[in-house]
Amino acid sequence: MNPRVSSFDRQASRWLRGDGSLGRLLLLTVAVFVVLSVTNPGRFLAADNFESMAFQFPELALLAFAILLTMLSAGIDLSVVATANLAGILAALVMTRLLPEPADGAGARAVVALAGATALAGGAACGSLNGFLIARVGISPILATLGTLQLFTGLALVITRGHAIYGYPDAFLFLGNGTLLGLPVPFLLFLAVAALLAGLINRTAFGVEARLLGTNPVAAAFAGLPVASVLFRTYLLSGLLGGLTGLLMIARTNSAKADYGSSYLLQAILIAVLGGVNPAGGFGTVLGVSLAVVALQCLGSGFTLLGFSNFAREFVWGLFLLLIMILNRLAERRKATSG
Amino acid sequence: MNPPAAPASASLATRLRRAAGRHEFLLLLLIVALCGLIGARNPAFFSWDNGCNLLKSSVTPGILALGVLLVLISGHIDISFPAIAACSMYVTCLAARALPALDHLGLLFLLAAAAGTALGLLNAWLIHRFELPALIVTLGTAGLIRGGLLAFVGTRIITDLPASLVAFSKAQVFERALAGGGTVGLSVSFFVLVAVAVGVWLVLNRTLLGRGIYALGGAPEAARRAGFNLALLHGFIYGLVGLLAGVAGLIHAAHMRNANPFDIVGIELTVIAAVVLGGASITGGRGTVPGALLGVALLVIINHSLLLVGLASEWHQVLLGLIIIVSTGLTARRARRRSASAVPVYSP
Numbered sequence: 001m002n003p004r005v006s007s008f009d010r011q012a013s014r015w016l017r018g019d020g021s022l023g024r025l026l027l028l029t030v031a032v033f034v035v036l037s038v039t040n041p042g043r044f045l046a047a048d049n050f051e052s053m054a055f056q057f058p059e060l061a062l063l064a065f066a067i068l069l070t071m072l073s074a075g076i077d078l079s080v081v082a083t084a085n086l087a088g089i090l091a092a093l094v095m096t097r098l099l100p101e102p103a104d105g106a107g108a109r110a111v112v113a114l115a116g117a118t119a120l121a122g123g124a125a126c127g128s129l130n131g132f133l134i135a136r137v138g139i140s141p142i143l144a145t146l147g148t149l150q151l152f153t154g155l156a157l158v159i160t161r162g163h164a165i166y167g168y169p170d171a172f173l174f175l176g177n178g179t180l181l182g183l184p185v186p187f188l189l190f191l192a193v194a195a196l197l198a199g200l201i202n203r204t205a206f207g208v209e210a211r212l213l214g215t216n217p218v219a220a221a222f223a224g225l226p227v228a229s230v231l232f233r234t235y236l237l238s239g240l241l242g243g244l245t246g247l248l249m250i251a252r253t254n255s256a257k258a259d260y261g262s263s264y265l266l267q268a269i270l271i272a273v274l275g276g277v278n279p280a281g282g283f284g285t286v287l288g289v290s291l292a293v294v295a296l297q298c299l300g301s302g303f304t305l306l307g308f309s310n311f312a313r314e315f316v317w318g319l320f321l322l323l324i325m326i327l328n329r330l331a332e333r334r335k336a337t338s339g
Numbered sequence: 340m341n342p343p344a345a346p347a348s349a350s351l352a353t354r355l356r357r358a359a360g361r362h363e364f365l366l367l368l369l370i371v372a373l374c375g376l377i378g379a380r381n382p383a384f385f386s387w388d389n390g391c392n393l394l395k396s397s398v399t400p401g402i403l404a405l406g407v408l409l410v411l412i413s414g415h416i417d418i419s420f421p422a423i424a425a426c427s428m429y430v431t432c433l434a435a436r437a438l439p440a441l442d443h444l445g446l447l448f449l450l451a452a453a454a455g456t457a458l459g460l461l462n463a464w465l466i467h468r469f470e471l472p473a474l475i476v477t478l479g480t481a482g483l484i485r486g487g488l489l490a491f492v493g494t495r496i497i498t499d500l501p502a503s504l505v506a507f508s509k510a511q512v513f514e515r516a517l518a519g520g521g522t523v524g525l526s527v528s529f530f531v532l533v534a535v536a537v538g539v540w541l542v543l544n545r546t547l548l549g550r551g552i553y554a555l556g557g558a559p560e561a562a563r564r565a566g567f568n569l570a571l572l573h574g575f576i577y578g579l580v581g582l583l584a585g586v587a588g589l590i591h592a593a594h595m596r597n598a599n600p601f602d603i604v605g606i607e608l609t610v611i612a613a614v615v616l617g618g619a620s621i622t623g624g625r626g627t628v629p630g631a632l633l634g635v636a637l638l639v640i641i642n643h644s645l646l647l648v649g650l651a652s653e654w655h656q657v658l659l660g661l662i663i664i665v666s667t668g669l670t671a672r673r674a675r676r677r678s679a680s681a682v683p684v685y686s687p
Contacts, residue, residue, distance in 0.1 A: 073685075076474070133664060138671040138685075140621050142416060142474060146608055147667060151660025157653040217685045227685050266482050269475060279472045311489035318482025321475065322465060329469045 025274060025288065029295035036302040043305050051184065055177070057297040058190035059248050061290065063264055064271035065197055066241040068289050071272060072201070073234050074214040074281025075134065075141030081264045082152035083126040083242030085257070088249055089156050091119035092165040092256035099169060112172045120243045126152055127239015131232035156258035166255035176251025186248055193244070198286040200237075210234055214281025263314065270321045271296055276328070362618035362670075366633045373640060381647045387515050388523040389643075395526040395594065397639045399603075401632060402532055402587040403610045404617075405539045406580035408631040411614055412543070413576050414556035414623020415473040418607045419462060419481035420584040425603045426488045427454035427581075428588030432598035433493065435501040444503040451585035458484060459581020460574060467573040481604075488600055497598040508593035528590050535583065540628040548575060556623025612663045613638045620670060638662075 036044040043049060063080055070077040077083075094115040099108060126148065133144040178185045201207035209230045213220040221227055250256040275292035277284030303313055378384045403420055410417045431451040435441045441450065458480070465476045500508075511524030543549035551572050554562035563569055592598040617634030619626025638659070645655055 133668065135685075137668045138675050139664075139667045140671075143615060143621050143663070143667045146611065147660050147663030149660070150608060150612070150656050150663060154653070154656030154658070154660055158651075158657060161653060213685065221685065231685060266478060269478060273475060279475050309490055311486045311494075312491075313486065314482045315486030315490050318479045318484075318486055321479035322483065325471050325475065325479070326465070326469050329471060 058186035063268035066238040067272040078145040079149040084246035087119040087122040087243035088246030091115040123243015131235035135228040135231035406583035419477040422484040424584040424588030427585035455581040455585025463577035
């Protein structure tokens, strides 16, 4: 059997035994949680802190899901944050240009629905361009999405001329700030997307094909896998996730800007890697990424309580990314020598 | 891979035909056409001071691009070099302020180069020792270095640069009097770029190390089995990228007449785009010094001339993105056509 495929088996069985990076991740989450609860019980354990976290982390989670999807096939989508910003700006344009004067009633709801459709269509268009460049033209994912990252950010700048677009109807702001059955709407959206994505990766032919392609591209090509079609759909989905993130971002902040969330890319990749996704392709789970995003959100909220600057955060994110990758690799090697 | 040098027996016509088919030649044609177009819209483009200005502006991205060229040829990628450049530059200027004895141009460059090399070797160690993907490692070290610099070292702009650096920034050759008074000449920093370009060309084309870098990019496993020391190659490549970033950072500070720790970061995509534009492939094994320099020239000209032809600066990024997509697309198509495999294999 191909050594890379058997390493996939090994990873899968390790996953089942629960002693892989998921175990370390759970440990880390609990540790962060306990330390923050003990050192800062009044503020960290407060209900409104958890509520604000539940509003914030879904954006990051959706971006990390996009990275997860693309890393499954050994690729990456560096343009996903730019896609989210461009899609958000398109939706903001629709709402601010087309909104009827009394901003409520059926007319407003129709405009909001149109804005949502525009953002998703924009995200899908961005994703399709990436998919076309990678699957049909044959550009490597890093370079293709590096180019489209510039293109999408540039288009967003041209549209907005660098200014923010703000002032949306309440019906739309509900998406980012409302609650349903006592739960924040972004959180519910996150649950729905996570469930859909987990089903897609684990239960469909597409999910299996994407993982096989990431495990061994040469074998996948010669086994007759529809490589181009799998790649195209991967980046299309990544773009769609970007579009949805864009909607969430502008609904939560009530403003759309070309350069919003510039540190999100680093964080999204950090979350994916922290969540046990193999950047070399073939392995990654929605559950792992979801846990990682919660761990990081707790950590980030702890940093806020401790008064960390944005720069200190960037330092810690970078350090974390490196440490987690080193730990994963060392554990993998120990397994390989003992097995 | 470099096309083999034309045998001495080849006729002049054959050689010309070969040269005309090369990527670098097409890029040169594109640059000449673009210059003609811009010059026709605005004759100020061909003035002496604009020429000197363009050459001076290409020094920092040019030196950075030569470092990136090495990494891309070896089939890796590095996006931490702007963070390394900013960090080395700022730390050097801080040190020179605290220790006036350091105020010699040679010492300053040595210090910046040493700081950059150390940070580059950190990348090499992580990538080699733990066999981690370069993109994600350098994404991590970029955050680590930039975050560490701004959180723990300082965020204040240093305006009183060491005297020797100020003198270096003012030094010019080929000075000419301007119509409006004053003189304009070519900044001596341009010769640093020339020296670096010659040095990198020599390493790539005349040393075993250079062969090793091409071999590593072509097929890493084959390079290892052929006896190349991968630890040494990785250390050399990332160490040199760091060194060049340190030098470029200090020159940037000299040009700006201040040391701003927020500067330089953000240039990474432009520099990588320039190198890719010059024909280097991210999957490794291909790329030349003249190509990378022409790529830088094209991007610097576009960057500085959009306003000259009356295009809003917001279009700059759109244009840059389109250029990257088209040039990488052409390279990818050519590589596919050349590949012997009957089935197109996806190589991430």
